[in-house]
Amino acid sequence: MYKVAFIGTGAILSSHLDAVAQAGDRVELVAAVDIVEEKVKAVCEKHGIPHWFTDSAEMLATVKPDLVHILTPPFTHLEIIVQCLEAGAHVYCEKPLCASLHEFDQISTKEAETGRYCSTVFQWRFGSAGKHLKRLIENGDLGRLLVVHCNTLWYRDENYYAVPWRGNWATETGGPTMILGIHLTDLMLWLLGDQWQEVYAMVETLERDIAVEDIAMALVRFEGGTLAHVVNSALSPRQESYLRLDFQKATVECSTLYRYTNKHWTYSIADQMTHTDELERWRQIEGGDVMGSHAAQLGEILDSIDAGERPFVSGDEARRIIEFSTSLYKSGFTHQAVQRGSITPDDPYYYAMNGQPK
């Protein structure tokens, strides 16, 4: 049984409580930390968590957890991740993991020094329907992928941005690209493999009184020629997360909002196509009907800790979305296409998503 602690007890807490509950006797939730004392005391009392703290360093020294879930605002992640790894704990940190490629590379260095791993929450990679599609793509069953739409069309009003850490580059790290569309974009990039080559983006703040963008649109070229259209919006009253992949042999679509199960995915062929037997086979999703959730990801992290292996969404699998988002922003601000791998330590965008000194 692994000792688990939470740092941060805000809005996303319930997803992590559910994940720990579903992990059963593989974990014991021993402590929670929040800088707001009344909040953490109330959470611990309500959920029967034995120890509360207002300081993460004190918690780490006292409780010595095996795994820490970090649920604090993005600008705090790096410092807390480093503290946890140095204290000998593995980390399961909310998205966005960190504010820049520079921060990501510091986390990687710390992982190598400590022998502990830092995973980032991307629950959408863990649903049965997503894994099924990944297998079909890897087997080449659907033919060549030609066209992709990856649209996160969400609505966030002034009240959402009234939370002090939201709306600023330094504290939120970005707008809907980093905070909302990051889930679907990460899913798309993972499904397609390490194949994106070039991104051209437009990034605007059209409506909200915030420093970060409220809308970003990007065109992405992948190896082999696939073209993708990515929209990250906080301005769309009828909300939808919509992923559409047009392969040579079929169109695959996922339409949902915050989570998906098998029923949110469809496979279609054109009227003039005749491979209906194959279509029926693709529609049979293997691996049950698992929702992409924090619980599903936590289960796999615990398997990796058991096996002494790097968890799936860490290392290069976690860096991809940070590099892609940085490149999207750089393109949006410089009005130039940005190539994958081109943002290196001599580039101001390596240090901040908006390329500005902190």
Ligand SMILES: NC(=O)c1ccc[n+]([C@@H]2O[C@H](COP(=O)([O-])OP(=O)(O)OC[C@H]3O[C@@H](n4cnc5c(N)ncnc54)[C@H](O)[C@@H]3O)[C@@H](O)[C@H]2O)c1
């Ligand atoms: N995976 C998802 O689907 C999902 C959904 C929502 C939010 N999130 C992410 O979860 C994180 C938290 O978001 P939220 O909406 O719960 O925020 P929140 O503002 O509701 O809660 C954050 C909590 O962290 C506490 N805190 C701040 N600094 C701290 C520190 N140094 N030590 C201890 N506690 C500290 C605050 O007091 C607050 O209680 C963000 O990174 C966000 O992007 C992920």
